[in-house]
Amino acid sequence: MENLVMETPERTVMERMEKGTAPPPEAETPAACTFEVKNLSIWYGEKRAIDNVTLDVASNAVTAIIGPSGCGKSTFLRALNRMHELTPRTRMEGTVLLHGEDLYSNTIDPAIVRRRVGMIFQKSNPFPTMTIGENVVIGLRLNGVRNQRFLNERLEKSLRMAALWDEVKDDLHKPGTSLSGGQQQRLCIARALAVEPEVVLMDEPCSALDPIATAKIEELIYELKSKYTIVTVTHNMQQAGRISDYTAFMYLGRLIEFGPTTKLFTNPTEKQTEDYITGRFG
Protein backbone atom coordinates (compact mmCIF):
# COMPACT_ATOMS: atom_id res chain seq x y z
CA MET A 1 0.00 0.00 0.00
CA GLU A 2 2.88 2.36 0.62
CA ASN A 3 3.55 2.82 -3.05
CA LEU A 4 0.15 4.42 -3.44
CA VAL A 5 0.92 7.21 -1.08
CA MET A 6 1.94 10.49 -2.58
CA GLU A 7 4.38 12.30 -0.38
CA THR A 8 3.24 15.71 0.67
CA PRO A 9 4.88 17.52 3.52
CA GLU A 10 1.85 17.62 5.74
CA ARG A 11 -0.64 14.93 4.91
CA THR A 12 -0.98 12.24 2.36
CA VAL A 13 -3.73 11.55 -0.08
CA MET A 14 -4.50 8.25 1.61
CA GLU A 15 -4.83 9.78 5.05
CA ARG A 16 -7.18 12.34 3.73
CA MET A 17 -9.09 9.75 1.78
CA GLU A 18 -9.76 7.81 4.97
CA LYS A 19 -11.18 10.87 6.64
CA GLY A 20 -13.19 11.25 3.50
CA THR A 21 -13.65 14.95 3.78
CA ALA A 22 -12.00 18.27 4.06
CA PRO A 23 -8.72 19.04 5.66
CA PRO A 24 -9.69 20.18 9.17
CA PRO A 25 -8.42 23.60 10.18
CA GLU A 26 -4.94 23.35 11.61
CA ALA A 27 -4.92 23.68 15.34
CA GLU A 28 -1.97 26.04 15.39
CA THR A 29 -3.33 28.49 12.82
CA PRO A 30 -5.76 30.84 14.46
CA ALA A 31 -9.19 31.55 12.95
CA ALA A 32 -8.74 28.82 10.32
CA CYS A 33 -6.89 30.74 7.69
CA THR A 34 -5.20 28.96 4.82
CA PHE A 35 -2.95 31.67 3.42
CA GLU A 36 -1.33 34.46 5.35
CA VAL A 37 0.10 36.98 2.94
CA LYS A 38 2.31 39.64 4.50
CA ASN A 39 3.69 42.71 2.74
CA LEU A 40 3.78 41.01 -0.63
CA SER A 41 5.29 42.99 -3.50
CA ILE A 42 6.02 41.65 -6.96
CA TRP A 43 7.93 43.19 -9.83
CA TYR A 44 7.99 42.22 -13.50
CA GLY A 45 11.33 43.63 -14.54
CA GLU A 46 11.05 47.26 -13.44
CA LYS A 47 7.26 47.29 -13.25
CA ARG A 48 5.74 46.84 -9.84
CA ALA A 49 2.67 44.64 -10.26
CA ILE A 50 1.83 44.06 -6.59
CA ASP A 51 2.47 46.71 -4.00
CA ASN A 52 2.71 45.68 -0.35
CA VAL A 53 -0.37 43.50 -0.05
CA THR A 54 -1.28 41.94 3.30
CA LEU A 55 -4.23 39.59 3.42
CA ASP A 56 -5.44 36.40 5.13
CA VAL A 57 -7.37 33.82 3.14
CA ALA A 58 -9.98 31.97 5.19
CA SER A 59 -10.21 28.17 5.01
CA ASN A 60 -13.19 26.46 3.41
CA ALA A 61 -14.47 29.68 1.98
CA VAL A 62 -14.44 31.39 -1.39
CA THR A 63 -12.34 34.51 -1.57
CA ALA A 64 -12.85 36.64 -4.66
CA ILE A 65 -10.38 39.18 -5.93
CA ILE A 66 -11.91 41.95 -8.01
CA GLY A 67 -10.53 45.03 -9.67
CA PRO A 68 -10.07 46.63 -13.07
CA SER A 69 -7.81 45.02 -15.70
CA GLY A 70 -4.13 45.32 -14.92
CA CYS A 71 -4.68 45.86 -11.20
CA GLY A 72 -2.50 42.87 -10.30
CA LYS A 73 -5.24 40.46 -9.29
CA SER A 74 -3.99 37.65 -11.53
CA THR A 75 -0.41 38.20 -10.40
CA PHE A 76 -1.53 38.05 -6.78
CA LEU A 77 -3.33 34.77 -7.44
CA ARG A 78 -0.29 33.32 -9.19
CA ALA A 79 1.94 34.31 -6.30
CA LEU A 80 -0.09 31.93 -4.13
CA ASN A 81 1.31 28.89 -5.95
CA ARG A 82 4.46 30.46 -7.36
CA MET A 83 3.13 30.30 -10.91
CA HIS A 84 4.23 33.88 -11.52
CA GLU A 85 7.81 32.64 -11.37
CA LEU A 86 7.34 31.07 -14.81
CA THR A 87 7.37 34.59 -16.22
CA PRO A 88 10.97 35.61 -16.70
CA ARG A 89 12.50 38.41 -14.63
CA THR A 90 10.10 38.48 -11.73
CA ARG A 91 11.09 39.48 -8.24
CA MET A 92 9.13 39.30 -5.01
CA GLU A 93 9.31 40.56 -1.46
CA GLY A 94 7.26 39.65 1.59
CA THR A 95 5.97 36.31 2.79
CA VAL A 96 3.22 33.91 1.83
CA LEU A 97 2.39 31.28 4.44
CA LEU A 98 0.30 28.23 3.61
CA HIS A 99 -0.98 26.71 6.84
CA GLY A 100 1.82 28.51 8.58
CA GLU A 101 4.54 27.28 6.23
CA ASP A 102 6.57 29.69 4.11
CA LEU A 103 5.91 28.91 0.43
CA TYR A 104 8.99 30.82 -0.61
CA SER A 105 11.51 29.27 1.74
CA ASN A 106 14.61 27.92 0.05
CA THR A 107 13.86 24.37 1.08
CA ILE A 108 10.52 24.22 -0.74
CA ASP A 109 10.33 23.08 -4.35
CA PRO A 110 7.84 25.13 -6.40
CA ALA A 111 6.57 21.84 -7.88
CA ILE A 112 5.51 20.75 -4.37
CA VAL A 113 3.79 24.09 -3.80
CA ARG A 114 1.79 23.68 -7.01
CA ARG A 115 0.84 20.16 -6.03
CA ARG A 116 -0.67 21.50 -2.82
CA VAL A 117 -2.19 24.57 -4.44
CA GLY A 118 -4.05 23.64 -7.63
CA MET A 119 -4.99 26.07 -10.37
CA ILE A 120 -7.73 26.60 -12.96
CA PHE A 121 -7.04 28.98 -15.82
CA GLN A 122 -8.98 31.55 -17.86
CA LYS A 123 -9.27 29.22 -20.80
CA SER A 124 -9.70 25.50 -20.37
CA ASN A 125 -6.47 23.71 -21.19
CA PRO A 126 -6.86 19.92 -21.24
CA PHE A 127 -3.93 18.10 -22.82
CA PRO A 128 -5.08 17.44 -26.40
CA THR A 129 -3.02 14.27 -26.83
CA MET A 130 -4.59 12.62 -23.78
CA THR A 131 -8.00 11.06 -23.29
CA ILE A 132 -10.49 12.41 -20.78
CA GLY A 133 -9.43 9.74 -18.29
CA GLU A 134 -5.72 10.35 -18.81
CA ASN A 135 -6.23 14.07 -18.37
CA VAL A 136 -7.80 13.58 -14.96
CA VAL A 137 -5.16 11.29 -13.51
CA ILE A 138 -2.07 12.82 -15.12
CA GLY A 139 -1.27 14.75 -11.94
CA LEU A 140 -1.26 11.52 -9.94
CA ARG A 141 0.82 9.75 -12.55
CA LEU A 142 3.35 12.57 -12.55
CA ASN A 143 3.67 12.10 -8.83
CA GLY A 144 4.44 8.43 -9.12
CA VAL A 145 1.05 6.81 -8.49
CA ARG A 146 0.94 3.59 -10.52
CA ASN A 147 -1.79 1.48 -8.90
CA GLN A 148 -4.52 1.19 -11.51
CA ARG A 149 -7.36 0.55 -9.05
CA PHE A 150 -6.45 3.61 -7.05
CA LEU A 151 -6.21 5.70 -10.22
CA ASN A 152 -9.65 4.52 -11.33
CA GLU A 153 -11.13 5.40 -7.95
CA ARG A 154 -9.61 8.85 -8.05
CA LEU A 155 -10.76 9.27 -11.65
CA GLU A 156 -14.37 8.67 -10.79
CA LYS A 157 -14.26 10.62 -7.55
CA SER A 158 -12.64 13.67 -9.17
CA LEU A 159 -15.06 13.68 -12.08
CA ARG A 160 -17.99 13.38 -9.69
CA MET A 161 -16.70 16.27 -7.63
CA ALA A 162 -16.38 18.32 -10.82
CA ALA A 163 -20.00 17.38 -11.71
CA LEU A 164 -18.84 15.84 -14.95
CA TRP A 165 -18.99 12.10 -14.27
CA ASP A 166 -22.52 11.50 -15.60
CA GLU A 167 -21.73 13.33 -18.83
CA VAL A 168 -18.47 11.56 -19.64
CA LYS A 169 -18.47 8.20 -17.86
CA ASP A 170 -18.95 6.31 -21.15
CA ASP A 171 -16.47 8.45 -23.07
CA LEU A 172 -13.40 8.31 -20.87
CA HIS A 173 -11.26 7.11 -23.78
CA LYS A 174 -12.10 10.11 -25.99
CA PRO A 175 -9.71 13.03 -26.25
CA GLY A 176 -10.21 15.73 -23.64
CA THR A 177 -10.57 18.29 -26.38
CA SER A 178 -13.68 16.55 -27.77
CA LEU A 179 -15.77 18.07 -24.96
CA SER A 180 -17.61 21.39 -25.05
CA GLY A 181 -15.97 24.49 -23.58
CA GLY A 182 -17.79 24.29 -20.27
CA GLN A 183 -17.15 20.56 -19.97
CA GLN A 184 -13.47 21.11 -20.73
CA GLN A 185 -13.26 23.63 -17.92
CA ARG A 186 -14.89 21.16 -15.53
CA LEU A 187 -12.45 18.52 -16.80
CA CYS A 188 -9.64 20.87 -15.82
CA ILE A 189 -11.23 21.27 -12.39
CA ALA A 190 -11.39 17.47 -12.05
CA ARG A 191 -7.74 17.28 -13.09
CA ALA A 192 -6.79 19.79 -10.41
CA LEU A 193 -8.90 18.02 -7.75
CA ALA A 194 -7.46 14.58 -8.52
CA VAL A 195 -4.23 15.34 -6.66
CA GLU A 196 -6.25 16.56 -3.64
CA PRO A 197 -4.78 19.99 -3.32
CA GLU A 198 -5.30 22.02 -0.16
CA VAL A 199 -6.39 25.08 -2.10
CA VAL A 200 -7.83 25.66 -5.56
CA LEU A 201 -6.96 28.91 -7.30
CA MET A 202 -9.21 30.02 -10.16
CA ASP A 203 -8.11 32.70 -12.59
CA GLU A 204 -11.33 34.01 -14.16
CA PRO A 205 -12.54 30.45 -14.70
CA CYS A 206 -15.74 31.49 -16.51
CA SER A 207 -14.46 34.29 -18.70
CA ALA A 208 -14.52 32.14 -21.84
CA LEU A 209 -17.84 30.41 -21.11
CA ASP A 210 -21.48 31.03 -21.98
CA PRO A 211 -24.01 31.86 -19.21
CA ILE A 212 -25.23 28.28 -18.78
CA ALA A 213 -21.74 26.83 -18.49
CA THR A 214 -20.87 29.70 -16.17
CA ALA A 215 -23.82 28.89 -13.92
CA LYS A 216 -22.64 25.28 -13.69
CA ILE A 217 -19.12 26.27 -12.70
CA GLU A 218 -20.43 28.75 -10.14
CA GLU A 219 -22.63 26.06 -8.61
CA LEU A 220 -19.62 23.77 -8.54
CA ILE A 221 -17.49 26.38 -6.79
CA TYR A 222 -20.21 26.74 -4.18
CA GLU A 223 -20.20 22.97 -3.56
CA LEU A 224 -16.43 22.61 -3.52
CA LYS A 225 -16.15 25.16 -0.76
CA SER A 226 -17.11 22.56 1.85
CA LYS A 227 -13.95 20.62 1.05
CA TYR A 228 -11.54 23.16 -0.36
CA THR A 229 -10.34 26.67 0.15
CA ILE A 230 -10.96 28.57 -3.05
CA VAL A 231 -9.44 31.81 -4.24
CA THR A 232 -10.87 33.17 -7.46
CA VAL A 233 -10.14 36.16 -9.64
CA THR A 234 -13.04 37.70 -11.49
CA HIS A 235 -13.82 40.94 -13.24
CA ASN A 236 -17.50 40.16 -13.03
CA MET A 237 -18.76 41.81 -9.84
CA GLN A 238 -22.11 40.04 -9.93
CA GLN A 239 -20.22 36.78 -9.95
CA ALA A 240 -18.09 37.81 -7.01
CA GLY A 241 -21.29 38.75 -5.18
CA ARG A 242 -22.91 35.40 -5.96
CA ILE A 243 -20.13 32.98 -5.12
CA SER A 244 -17.75 34.50 -2.63
CA ASP A 245 -17.68 34.82 1.13
CA TYR A 246 -14.87 37.35 1.16
CA THR A 247 -13.94 39.88 -1.46
CA ALA A 248 -10.72 41.78 -1.97
CA PHE A 249 -10.70 44.87 -4.13
CA MET A 250 -7.39 45.69 -5.77
CA TYR A 251 -6.42 48.74 -7.72
CA LEU A 252 -3.04 49.58 -9.30
CA GLY A 253 -1.33 46.74 -7.49
CA ARG A 254 -2.60 47.76 -4.08
CA LEU A 255 -5.19 46.11 -1.89
CA ILE A 256 -7.79 48.81 -1.37
CA GLU A 257 -10.32 46.94 0.70
CA PHE A 258 -10.85 43.43 1.96
CA GLY A 259 -13.75 42.04 3.94
CA PRO A 260 -16.86 39.87 3.94
CA THR A 261 -18.51 40.09 0.52
CA THR A 262 -21.83 41.37 1.82
CA LYS A 263 -20.16 44.17 3.71
CA LEU A 264 -17.89 45.16 0.83
CA PHE A 265 -20.76 45.33 -1.61
CA THR A 266 -23.35 46.98 0.64
CA ASN A 267 -21.27 49.19 2.85
CA PRO A 268 -17.72 49.70 1.56
CA THR A 269 -15.43 51.78 3.74
CA GLU A 270 -13.24 53.06 0.92
CA LYS A 271 -14.43 55.62 -1.62
CA GLN A 272 -12.54 53.84 -4.46
CA THR A 273 -14.30 50.56 -3.72
CA GLU A 274 -17.65 52.24 -3.80
CA ASP A 275 -16.82 53.96 -7.09
CA TYR A 276 -15.74 50.69 -8.62
CA ILE A 277 -18.66 48.54 -7.52
CA THR A 278 -21.16 51.18 -8.51
CA GLY A 279 -19.56 51.27 -11.95
CA ARG A 280 -18.13 54.77 -11.80
CA PHE A 281 -14.78 53.56 -13.11
CA GLY A 282 -13.03 50.39 -14.13
Place this chain on the structure above:
Amino acid sequence: MAVAASIIGKERSVQARMASPSRFADKAFEWLTLAMALAVVVLIILIGWQLWIGSSVAIRKFGFHFLVTSTWDPVAEKFGALPFIYGTLVSSLIALLIAVPLGIATAAYLTELAPLWIRQPLTSLIEMLAAIPSVILGLWGIFVMIPWLRDYPFPWLKRFFGWTPFFSGPIYGPCMFAGGIIIAVMILPIITSVSREILRSVPDLQREAAYGLGATRWEATRIAVLSYAKKGLFGAVILGLGRALGETMAVTMVIGNTPQIAASLFKPGYTLASVLANEFTEATTDMYLQALFEIGLVLFGITILVNLLAQLLLRTIATTSATRAVQ
Protein backbone atom coordinates in the same frame (compact mmCIF):
# COMPACT_ATOMS: atom_id res chain seq x y z
CA MET B 1 -34.24 64.55 -37.81
CA ALA B 2 -32.15 67.39 -39.15
CA VAL B 3 -29.09 65.99 -37.42
CA ALA B 4 -29.67 62.53 -38.83
CA ALA B 5 -30.10 63.89 -42.32
CA SER B 6 -26.89 65.86 -42.15
CA ILE B 7 -24.97 62.76 -40.99
CA ILE B 8 -26.33 60.70 -43.83
CA GLY B 9 -25.55 63.50 -46.26
CA LYS B 10 -21.96 63.61 -45.05
CA GLU B 11 -21.61 59.87 -45.40
CA ARG B 12 -22.80 60.04 -48.98
CA SER B 13 -20.17 62.58 -49.87
CA VAL B 14 -17.42 60.37 -48.37
CA GLN B 15 -18.79 57.38 -50.26
CA ALA B 16 -18.82 59.40 -53.47
CA ARG B 17 -15.18 60.36 -53.02
CA MET B 18 -13.98 56.78 -52.80
CA ALA B 19 -12.87 55.05 -55.99
CA SER B 20 -14.80 51.94 -56.94
CA PRO B 21 -12.78 48.81 -56.16
CA SER B 22 -10.74 47.75 -59.14
CA ARG B 23 -11.93 44.37 -60.34
CA PHE B 24 -9.10 44.24 -62.82
CA ALA B 25 -6.29 44.69 -60.30
CA ASP B 26 -7.84 42.04 -58.09
CA LYS B 27 -8.06 39.55 -60.95
CA ALA B 28 -4.53 40.37 -62.11
CA PHE B 29 -3.23 39.72 -58.60
CA GLU B 30 -5.00 36.37 -58.53
CA TRP B 31 -3.59 35.29 -61.90
CA LEU B 32 -0.10 36.48 -61.04
CA THR B 33 0.08 34.51 -57.80
CA LEU B 34 -1.43 31.48 -59.53
CA ALA B 35 1.25 31.67 -62.20
CA MET B 36 3.99 31.81 -59.56
CA ALA B 37 2.55 28.81 -57.77
CA LEU B 38 2.25 26.85 -61.00
CA ALA B 39 5.83 27.71 -62.03
CA VAL B 40 7.15 25.60 -59.15
CA VAL B 41 5.04 22.62 -60.18
CA VAL B 42 6.05 23.01 -63.83
CA LEU B 43 9.71 23.20 -62.82
CA ILE B 44 9.47 19.91 -60.92
CA ILE B 45 7.73 18.21 -63.81
CA LEU B 46 10.28 19.53 -66.32
CA ILE B 47 13.21 18.31 -64.23
CA GLY B 48 11.67 14.87 -63.94
CA TRP B 49 10.95 14.81 -67.67
CA GLN B 50 14.49 15.86 -68.60
CA LEU B 51 15.95 13.16 -66.37
CA TRP B 52 13.61 10.66 -67.99
CA ILE B 53 14.59 11.74 -71.53
CA GLY B 54 18.29 11.75 -70.63
CA SER B 55 18.14 8.19 -69.34
CA SER B 56 15.55 6.62 -71.66
CA VAL B 57 18.05 4.45 -73.53
CA ALA B 58 19.53 3.12 -70.30
CA ILE B 59 16.09 2.48 -68.86
CA ARG B 60 15.15 0.46 -71.94
CA LYS B 61 18.41 -1.46 -71.88
CA PHE B 62 18.73 -2.33 -68.19
CA GLY B 63 15.10 -2.14 -67.14
CA PHE B 64 14.38 -3.10 -63.57
CA HIS B 65 17.85 -4.65 -63.23
CA PHE B 66 19.32 -1.19 -62.84
CA LEU B 67 17.69 -0.90 -59.42
CA VAL B 68 18.56 -4.34 -58.09
CA THR B 69 22.04 -5.20 -59.36
CA SER B 70 25.31 -4.15 -57.82
CA THR B 71 27.85 -4.08 -60.63
CA TRP B 72 29.03 -0.62 -61.63
CA ASP B 73 31.47 -1.14 -64.50
CA PRO B 74 31.58 1.75 -66.99
CA VAL B 75 34.18 -0.01 -69.16
CA ALA B 76 32.03 -3.11 -69.66
CA GLU B 77 28.94 -0.86 -69.74
CA LYS B 78 27.32 -2.75 -66.88
CA PHE B 79 25.39 -0.49 -64.57
CA GLY B 80 23.56 -1.36 -61.35
CA ALA B 81 22.56 1.32 -58.88
CA LEU B 82 21.80 -0.78 -55.81
CA PRO B 83 24.98 0.10 -53.83
CA PHE B 84 24.30 3.80 -54.36
CA ILE B 85 20.66 3.51 -53.33
CA TYR B 86 21.77 1.54 -50.27
CA GLY B 87 24.47 4.10 -49.46
CA THR B 88 22.08 7.02 -49.76
CA LEU B 89 19.45 5.42 -47.55
CA VAL B 90 21.85 4.10 -44.89
CA SER B 91 23.91 7.28 -44.60
CA SER B 92 20.70 9.33 -44.31
CA LEU B 93 19.36 6.96 -41.67
CA ILE B 94 22.55 7.27 -39.62
CA ALA B 95 22.33 11.03 -39.97
CA LEU B 96 18.74 11.06 -38.72
CA LEU B 97 19.57 8.80 -35.78
CA ILE B 98 22.20 11.29 -34.68
CA ALA B 99 20.65 14.62 -35.66
CA VAL B 100 17.02 14.08 -34.60
CA PRO B 101 17.58 13.51 -30.86
CA LEU B 102 20.28 16.17 -30.82
CA GLY B 103 18.20 18.70 -32.74
CA ILE B 104 14.99 18.21 -30.77
CA ALA B 105 16.81 18.21 -27.45
CA THR B 106 18.57 21.44 -28.43
CA ALA B 107 15.26 22.98 -29.47
CA ALA B 108 13.66 21.92 -26.18
CA TYR B 109 16.56 23.44 -24.26
CA LEU B 110 16.29 26.68 -26.23
CA THR B 111 12.55 27.09 -25.74
CA GLU B 112 11.95 25.55 -22.32
CA LEU B 113 15.05 25.59 -20.16
CA ALA B 114 17.79 27.95 -21.29
CA PRO B 115 18.15 31.29 -19.47
CA LEU B 116 16.81 34.12 -21.62
CA TRP B 117 20.15 35.79 -22.34
CA ILE B 118 21.60 32.64 -23.86
CA ARG B 119 18.70 31.78 -26.20
CA GLN B 120 19.29 34.26 -29.01
CA PRO B 121 23.09 33.88 -29.28
CA LEU B 122 22.83 30.08 -29.22
CA THR B 123 20.11 30.09 -31.88
CA SER B 124 22.20 32.33 -34.11
CA LEU B 125 25.24 30.10 -33.67
CA ILE B 126 23.28 27.00 -34.66
CA GLU B 127 21.89 28.76 -37.71
CA MET B 128 25.40 29.83 -38.61
CA LEU B 129 26.32 26.17 -38.85
CA ALA B 130 24.01 26.02 -41.86
CA ALA B 131 25.99 28.82 -43.50
CA ILE B 132 29.27 26.85 -43.58
CA PRO B 133 29.93 25.82 -47.21
CA SER B 134 29.68 22.07 -47.42
CA VAL B 135 33.09 21.72 -49.09
CA ILE B 136 34.67 23.29 -46.01
CA LEU B 137 32.75 20.90 -43.81
CA GLY B 138 34.10 18.10 -46.03
CA LEU B 139 37.68 19.30 -45.60
CA TRP B 140 37.16 19.44 -41.85
CA GLY B 141 35.78 15.92 -42.13
CA ILE B 142 38.86 14.62 -43.91
CA PHE B 143 41.51 16.32 -41.80
CA VAL B 144 39.94 16.53 -38.37
CA MET B 145 36.86 14.37 -37.96
CA ILE B 146 38.04 11.17 -39.64
CA PRO B 147 41.44 10.96 -37.87
CA TRP B 148 39.71 11.59 -34.56
CA LEU B 149 36.97 9.04 -35.22
CA ARG B 150 39.60 6.49 -36.26
CA ASP B 151 41.62 7.01 -33.09
CA TYR B 152 38.95 7.24 -30.40
CA PRO B 153 35.24 6.45 -30.95
CA PHE B 154 35.61 3.78 -33.65
CA PRO B 155 38.00 1.47 -31.74
CA TRP B 156 35.76 1.89 -28.69
CA LEU B 157 32.64 0.98 -30.68
CA LYS B 158 34.48 -1.98 -32.15
CA ARG B 159 35.57 -3.21 -28.74
CA PHE B 160 32.07 -3.14 -27.25
CA PHE B 161 29.85 -3.68 -30.28
CA GLY B 162 32.26 -5.52 -32.56
CA TRP B 163 30.17 -8.68 -32.13
CA THR B 164 27.39 -7.06 -34.19
CA PRO B 165 27.92 -6.96 -37.97
CA PHE B 166 27.60 -3.16 -37.94
CA PHE B 167 30.84 -2.44 -36.12
CA SER B 168 33.02 -5.31 -37.26
CA GLY B 169 35.97 -5.48 -39.64
CA PRO B 170 38.95 -3.19 -40.17
CA ILE B 171 38.71 0.57 -39.59
CA TYR B 172 39.93 2.50 -42.63
CA GLY B 173 38.75 5.99 -41.83
CA PRO B 174 36.53 7.12 -44.69
CA CYS B 175 33.39 5.03 -44.36
CA MET B 176 29.61 4.91 -44.29
CA PHE B 177 29.55 5.93 -40.62
CA ALA B 178 31.71 9.00 -41.25
CA GLY B 179 29.39 9.93 -44.12
CA GLY B 180 26.36 9.64 -41.87
CA ILE B 181 27.99 11.79 -39.20
CA ILE B 182 28.89 14.56 -41.63
CA ILE B 183 25.31 14.57 -42.98
CA ALA B 184 24.08 14.76 -39.39
CA VAL B 185 26.16 17.89 -38.90
CA MET B 186 24.69 19.36 -42.05
CA ILE B 187 21.03 18.69 -41.25
CA LEU B 188 21.29 19.58 -37.57
CA PRO B 189 20.63 23.32 -38.10
CA ILE B 190 17.42 22.82 -40.07
CA ILE B 191 16.04 20.21 -37.67
CA THR B 192 16.92 22.39 -34.69
CA SER B 193 15.51 25.65 -36.00
CA VAL B 194 12.30 24.12 -37.36
CA SER B 195 11.76 22.19 -34.10
CA ARG B 196 12.41 25.35 -32.13
CA GLU B 197 9.78 27.27 -34.06
CA ILE B 198 7.32 24.43 -33.51
CA LEU B 199 7.99 24.20 -29.77
CA ARG B 200 7.67 27.96 -29.47
CA SER B 201 4.22 27.77 -31.03
CA VAL B 202 2.93 25.51 -28.24
CA PRO B 203 0.51 27.68 -26.22
CA ASP B 204 1.76 28.77 -22.79
CA LEU B 205 -1.57 27.64 -21.39
CA GLN B 206 -0.44 24.05 -22.03
CA ARG B 207 2.77 24.59 -20.08
CA GLU B 208 0.87 26.24 -17.25
CA ALA B 209 -1.53 23.30 -17.12
CA ALA B 210 1.40 20.98 -16.49
CA TYR B 211 3.25 23.24 -14.05
CA GLY B 212 -0.03 23.86 -12.22
CA LEU B 213 -0.22 20.15 -11.45
CA GLY B 214 3.22 20.17 -9.89
CA ALA B 215 5.16 19.02 -12.93
CA THR B 216 8.91 19.48 -13.00
CA ARG B 217 10.45 21.17 -16.01
CA TRP B 218 11.21 17.85 -17.68
CA GLU B 219 7.69 16.58 -17.03
CA ALA B 220 6.09 19.76 -18.34
CA THR B 221 8.28 19.61 -21.45
CA ARG B 222 7.31 15.99 -22.00
CA ILE B 223 3.54 16.00 -21.36
CA ALA B 224 2.64 19.54 -22.39
CA VAL B 225 5.18 20.61 -25.00
CA LEU B 226 6.68 17.65 -26.85
CA SER B 227 3.51 15.59 -27.07
CA TYR B 228 1.52 18.65 -28.20
CA ALA B 229 4.10 19.31 -30.92
CA LYS B 230 4.52 15.69 -32.09
CA LYS B 231 3.18 16.22 -35.59
CA GLY B 232 5.18 19.35 -36.22
CA LEU B 233 8.35 17.68 -34.99
CA PHE B 234 7.75 14.82 -37.41
CA GLY B 235 7.60 17.42 -40.17
CA ALA B 236 10.94 18.81 -39.02
CA VAL B 237 12.45 15.32 -39.23
CA ILE B 238 11.15 14.86 -42.78
CA LEU B 239 12.60 18.21 -43.84
CA GLY B 240 15.92 17.02 -42.44
CA LEU B 241 15.62 13.71 -44.26
CA GLY B 242 14.93 15.50 -47.54
CA ARG B 243 18.17 17.42 -47.08
CA ALA B 244 20.09 14.32 -46.02
CA LEU B 245 19.16 12.34 -49.13
CA GLY B 246 20.51 15.01 -51.43
CA GLU B 247 23.65 16.05 -49.53
CA THR B 248 26.58 15.78 -51.93
CA MET B 249 29.88 17.53 -51.45
CA ALA B 250 30.81 16.85 -47.83
CA VAL B 251 29.56 13.25 -48.01
CA THR B 252 31.56 12.58 -51.16
CA MET B 253 34.68 13.71 -49.33
CA VAL B 254 34.34 11.33 -46.36
CA ILE B 255 32.28 8.31 -47.38
CA GLY B 256 35.03 6.49 -49.24
CA ASN B 257 33.32 6.28 -52.65
CA THR B 258 33.29 2.51 -53.10
CA PRO B 259 30.15 1.01 -54.63
CA GLN B 260 29.55 -1.89 -52.28
CA ILE B 261 26.90 -3.12 -49.91
CA ALA B 262 28.46 -4.00 -46.59
CA ALA B 263 26.83 -4.51 -43.23
CA SER B 264 29.78 -2.96 -41.43
CA LEU B 265 29.47 0.80 -41.08
CA PHE B 266 33.29 0.98 -40.97
CA LYS B 267 33.43 0.00 -44.65
CA PRO B 268 33.42 2.67 -47.38
CA GLY B 269 30.19 3.31 -49.26
CA TYR B 270 28.85 5.50 -52.02
CA THR B 271 25.72 7.59 -52.44
CA LEU B 272 23.62 8.50 -55.49
CA ALA B 273 24.53 12.16 -55.15
CA SER B 274 28.25 11.38 -54.75
CA VAL B 275 28.52 9.19 -57.82
CA LEU B 276 26.83 11.90 -59.88
CA ALA B 277 29.24 14.54 -58.64
CA ASN B 278 32.31 12.33 -59.09
CA GLU B 279 31.68 10.74 -62.45
CA PHE B 280 29.84 13.26 -64.63
CA THR B 281 33.09 14.67 -66.01
CA GLU B 282 34.39 11.20 -66.82
CA ALA B 283 31.28 9.96 -68.58
CA THR B 284 32.77 9.52 -72.02
CA THR B 285 30.35 7.06 -73.56
CA ASP B 286 26.69 7.72 -74.23
CA MET B 287 25.56 4.76 -72.17
CA TYR B 288 27.67 5.92 -69.19
CA LEU B 289 26.00 9.33 -69.33
CA GLN B 290 22.60 7.67 -69.69
CA ALA B 291 23.30 5.58 -66.58
CA LEU B 292 24.29 8.67 -64.61
CA PHE B 293 21.09 10.39 -65.71
CA GLU B 294 19.19 7.39 -64.47
CA ILE B 295 21.01 7.67 -61.14
CA GLY B 296 19.73 11.24 -61.00
CA LEU B 297 16.22 10.04 -61.79
CA VAL B 298 16.40 7.46 -59.00
CA LEU B 299 17.54 10.10 -56.50
CA PHE B 300 14.77 12.39 -57.67
CA GLY B 301 12.27 9.56 -57.28
CA ILE B 302 13.47 8.55 -53.81
CA THR B 303 13.26 12.12 -52.53
CA ILE B 304 9.73 12.56 -53.86
CA LEU B 305 8.68 9.13 -52.60
CA VAL B 306 9.99 9.82 -49.10
CA ASN B 307 8.11 13.11 -48.97
CA LEU B 308 4.90 11.52 -50.23
CA LEU B 309 5.17 8.69 -47.69
CA ALA B 310 5.77 11.20 -44.93
CA GLN B 311 2.71 13.23 -45.89
CA LEU B 312 0.65 10.07 -46.09
CA LEU B 313 1.88 9.00 -42.66
CA LEU B 314 1.12 12.44 -41.26
CA ARG B 315 -2.39 12.29 -42.68
CA THR B 316 -2.96 8.83 -41.22
CA ILE B 317 -1.92 10.07 -37.80
CA ALA B 318 -4.21 13.06 -38.20
CA THR B 319 -7.23 11.02 -39.28
CA THR B 320 -6.82 8.40 -36.57
CA SER B 321 -6.85 11.08 -33.90
CA ALA B 322 -9.80 12.70 -35.68
CA THR B 323 -11.78 9.45 -35.76
CA ARG B 324 -10.95 8.97 -32.10
CA ALA B 325 -12.53 12.33 -31.53
CA VAL B 326 -15.67 11.39 -33.46
CA GLN B 327 -16.22 7.97 -31.93
